[in-house]
Amino acid sequence: MTGSIGEALTAMGSLNVDLVVAEDRLDEMVGIDFLTRLRVSHPDIMRVYVTRSTARVSDQLLTQAAIYQFLLTPLDPTQLGLAIERALEARELARRHRILSREFKIQGDSYIFTEHKGPAFRPESHRFEKLVYASEKMAEMCNLARQAATTELPILIQGETGTGKELLARAIHYNSLRRSSPLLVQNCGGLPDELLQSELFGHQRGAFTGAISDRLGLFRAADGGTVFLDEISEVSPSFQVSLLRFLQEGEVKPLGSDKVIHCNVRIIAASNQSLKQLVERREFRQDLYFRLKGFEFEIPPLRDRPDDIAPLAEFFAAKHADSMGRKVLGITANAIEKLAAGDFPGNVRELENEIRRMVALAKDGEYVTARDMSPEFLAAAARKSSDGLRGFLPDGKTLKDQVESLEKQILGHALLRNHWNQSRTAVELGLSRVGLANKIKRYNLNELG
Structure with missing residues (x-):
């Protein structure tokens, strides 16, 4: 490369560059230095490094610069052309992956915007074969x-x-x-x-x-x-x-x-x-x-891992809609919340049976909603909601004991509502992060997690 590293970086600011090939000077490792700085300023650019000998460059330097490929001089034109072609292919695949990931995330989260009153939290789901x-x-x-x-x-x-x-x-x-x-x-x-x-x-x-x-x-x-x-x-x-x-x-x-x-x-x-x-x-x-x-x-058991209910419900809805030849847009947040209120003595199998029934009753081309839920699940959700309100009655004889009992219940409900995200819970309750942590320790709330 000619010119200084600073000049090259300045020039990069006004150009749309997909790939950079940099070579060291005779006695200076200016090429690897430039690529290392380029990784910070332009992380999406593919970096190809040309050097006279690998002995001059350590594995650590190559890692720091995130080199896609390095070539030895004298350069073979065919080899250089192939390295550039493959690097550009890899960059395009990475770009498409990012776009598809964003699109799938938006589609997967679409149920958030229906029948939901307030902020929603949807943990990322994973799969191990069919789990x-x-x-x-x-x-x-x-x-x-x-x-x-x-x-x-x-x-x-x-x-x-x-x-x-x-x-x-x-x-x-x-x-x-x-x-x-x-x-x-x-x-x-x-x-x-x-x-x-x-x-x-x-x-x-x-x-x-x-x-x-x-x-x-x-x-x-x-x-x-x-x-x-x-x-x-x-x-x-x-x-x-x-x-x-x-x-x-x-x-x-x-x-x-x-x-x-x-x-x-x-x-x-x-x-x-x-x-x-x-x-x-x-x-x-x-x-x-x-x-x-x-x-x-x-x-x-499913009752001990409520975070799994939403991704499982969506998975089963897609599975059974496909097997029945039906088209559903997803499951509404309101239906998910009511499902999460169940105790599920039959665990995942019971949830799948309920979702299969709901899909069968849902209107084609629409969302699966709480109106498609069986009476048993609706009754359980209503009972859990009623129990939750009654559960806010304080315990203890003295005023101090009753206030502490009420505070403990409020903290517990808020932590569960925010899926034990302590930062979000602290903001909701108007507490500092440290203050919330101290109260969790004081009331031994980790056992509820």
Whole structure:
């Protein structure tokens, strides 16, 4: 490059530049210095660096300048042309990505502007395969699950019915090295030992009454893949012994056969009861429990992660509108607020069933609204609202105790309303950030989060 760095930066201010190629002078590293300063003044410009030797430039300098590509002299015209072409392509893709991201964000937030009285907060949603979430609890769990998926360790998933245990199991399998091999599912609840043994380990013809042909069994059929065992807490003590041996040795012995076959299968087990508590009550083998919990996940119930209700509702609305061949514009904020008032004993499954019903009742080409909600959910929302007003009655005998009780309730409601955003809550209540933090600590409100 010719001229000073200052002159070049001044000239850049009046030009529309997509890409810069800078080369060092003989004894000066002016090219890398210029590109480093350009990163601050023009961050969107693609930067290509030309140098005589990589020995003159450290990895740290290249990182500081955010170099897209560096080339060595003497330059090959074809190589230079290719580097410039690819750099401009990358810049255009980045530009389109930013535009699309903004458009999708606006479309996703469109429900904010309907049936809503006041500021709305909509956390960014994420996905782990078919698991949709926005809460920190689910984000932490799914991040660990992504790491666990790349290992060969067994997985134990626990949680209430309807929380998505099988979806998590499938997500782990499809993000593992076994993704190209089968994932087979077996519900262990309510099956007698002989039938469960046959389903998993297989049998030979004539092994028991009704065994009219050989059966391969899930473990052999899924060799190289994954077997998901749901309701593992329901298996008998004798079958627990068979399962423990398989986990230890990988041995499969079909019913009616003396031949032992080795299978390479990863086990993902799920339970809606705490296996640790069952072990303490001597209702589940401790050694099997430790074998199953290579990684242990507890999926929180939906009532403990209200931030997930809005993204899940929108996901289910789009899913079922598509399956029904209907067009809906989204779900109104008022409907989301009423849904969030539910206790959801059936968890995510219950929410999906309600959304499916609401989509079926919604007018084509319009929003899904609270008028499409079932009477049970509307009654729960009204009850929760009424309970909330009654809940503002202060506790305590003295005036001081009652005032503190009322202050605690006001703080708790404000924090929940603002999804525990302390800065927003402090502004709403006219408190300083430090003052709010002190009150949270004083009233031990972290337990409500």
